[in-house]
Amino acid sequence: xxxxxxxxxxxxxxxxxxxxxxxxxxxxxxxxxxxxxxxxxxxxxxxxxxxxxxxxxxxxxxxxxxxxxxxxxxxxxxxxxxxxxxxxxxxxxxxxxxxxxxxxxxxxxxxxxxxxxxxxxxxxxxxxxxxxxxxxxxxxxxxxxxxxxxxxxxxxxxxxxxxxxxxxxxxxxxxxxxxxxxxxxxxxxxxxxxxxxxxxxxxxxxxxxxxxxxx
Amino acid sequence: xxxxxxxxxxxxxxxxxxxxxxxxxxxxxxxxxxxxxxxxxxxxxxxxxxxxxxxxxxxxxxxxxxxxxxxxxxxxxxxxxxxxxxxxxxxxxxxxxxxxxxxxxxxx
Numbered sequence: 604x605x606x607x608x609x610x611x612x613x614x615x616x617x618x619x620x621x622x623x624x625x626x627x628x629x630x631x632x633x634x635x636x637x638x639x640x641x642x643x644x645x646x647x648x649x650x651x652x653x654x655x656x657x658x659x660x661x662x663x664x665x666x667x668x669x670x671x672x673x674x675x676x677x678x679x680x681x682x683x684x685x686x687x688x689x690x691x692x693x694x695x696x697x698x699x700x701x702x703x704x705x706x707x708x709x710x711x712x713x714x715x716x717x718x719x720x721x722x723x724x725x726x727x728x729x730x731x732x733x734x735x736x737x738x739x740x741x742x743x744x745x746x747x748x749x750x751x752x753x754x755x756x757x758x759x760x761x762x763x764x765x766x767x768x769x770x771x772x773x774x775x776x777x778x779x780x781x782x783x784x785x786x787x788x789x790x791x792x793x794x795x796x797x798x799x800x801x802x803x804x805x806x807x808x809x810x811x812x813x814x815x816x817x818x
Numbered sequence: 819x820x821x822x823x824x825x826x827x828x829x830x831x832x833x834x835x836x837x838x839x840x841x842x843x844x845x846x847x848x849x850x851x852x853x854x855x856x857x858x859x860x861x862x863x864x865x866x867x868x869x870x871x872x873x874x875x876x877x878x879x880x881x882x883x884x885x886x887x888x889x890x891x892x893x894x895x896x897x898x899x900x901x902x903x904x905x906x907x908x909x910x911x912x913x914x915x916x917x918x919x920x921x922x923x924x925x926x
Binding site: 622625626629630632633636637640641643644647648650651652654655658670673674677678680681684685688689691692693694697795796799800802803806807809810811813814815816817 | 826827828831832835836838839842843846849850852853854859860862863865866868869872873876877879880881886887889890893894896897898900901904905908909912913
């Protein structure tokens with residue numbers, strides 16, 4: 604375990620380097636907020652003009668999968684942050700365990716979302732580009748718009764999850780090489796910020812997709 | 819017998835995180851229940867309000883935005899400000915526009 608931490612030449616101290624890395628991640632997340640903010644704006648704008656169609660689309664979503672996935676992501680953020688607390692206390696074994704459980708929860712989320720829910724959506728003719736789209740009549744156009752939002756937003760979120768899973772594997776690999784210590788664990792913190800942000804994005808998408816239109 | 823926090827120095831922090839996790843589950847449950855309220859269609863977006871609280875809980879509890887450097891906090895606040903500008907300006911037109919019905923006689 605690294606007992607002495609040295610900063611790179613451009614920093615005045617190790618804590619200065621850590622603060623800079625964490626601030627850099629926050630700046631990146633600020634750009635991500637605007638990226639997903641555009642999607643939310645699309646939802647507000649499209650739903651405003653197509654409320655009945657959006658609600659018809661929302662009623663076709665699998666509420667139990669969305670709700671279970673919300674619980675999974677909340678729990679994964681909790682467990683990963685617990686891992687940070689453990690490495691602050693010098694417990695590397697617990698950090699690896701927490702990261703591994705977080706990884707499994709992330710994989711479970713993706714399996715439910717893409718292996719089960721998307722598969723079911725395609726089988727139910729809910730992909731908006733299908734000519735035999737399930738919802739027809741006056742609500743058909745709005746419902747297609749809803750499912751365009753649904754597929755694009757969940758695909759983008761899933762892509763972020765995949766990147767997060769890759770980062771978790773990287774953290775586990777480095778932790779197994781004993782590269783972190785109570786004095787140096789900045790990458791663990793930075794990846795934790797990213798993972799919690801992916802959680803936040805889902806907490807926002809969950810009501811937009813599953814709850815608002817369910818009357 | 820030693821105090822738990824002496825056996826495991828991370829215990830107080832884990833307990834704090836556990837309470838945050840519980841709070842998130844409670845607010846999430848309230849959000850889920852609220853979605854079954856018989857609200858008019860135009861008021862249903864209010865169901866999102868608990869999600870806003872959950873986002874704040876994650877940002878403060880798990881991401882520890884308050885413990886970050888001044889620069890990190892500035893970026894976090896700036897993100898919220900820019901998001902507010904984006905959503906406020908982007909929705910100003912559809913949410914304030916008045917639509918007038920075209921008389922049936924003029925509809926071809």
